[in-house]
Amino acid sequence: MHFLWSLFAPRQKYRSFAKLDPQGRCQAFKHCKVPPMGDGWVEIEEIRLNWLHQPLPASARVSPRITRARVQPMMAT
Known part of the structure; x- marks a missing residue:
């Protein structure tokens, strides 16, 4: 049963990285x-x-991911 659940579970995607020397x-x-x-x-x-x-x-780099805080509606008082 665990195998069936693992087929439908979301999987983390692989990402690509490059190691650069000081000269880029x-x-x-x-x-x-x-x-x-x-x-x-x-x-x-x-x-x-x-x-x-x-x-x-420069076009090869991925733009940094921007994380935003969740905006919560103001409560009327």
Whole structure:
């Protein structure tokens, strides 16, 4: 029964990351569910092997996700 429930449960999607050196050149790629630990990792739209050891194009980066606080309606007093 657990197997059937797991088929319909929402799954966390894999995200792509690139490790950049201080000059902004791509040194490594990683495809994982959570951001990698350490400095130099940036989230990218997709992995392209021709970016390896090259400067990462600005269009490759994912825009940071903006989290907003939930707006609650004001209560009339």
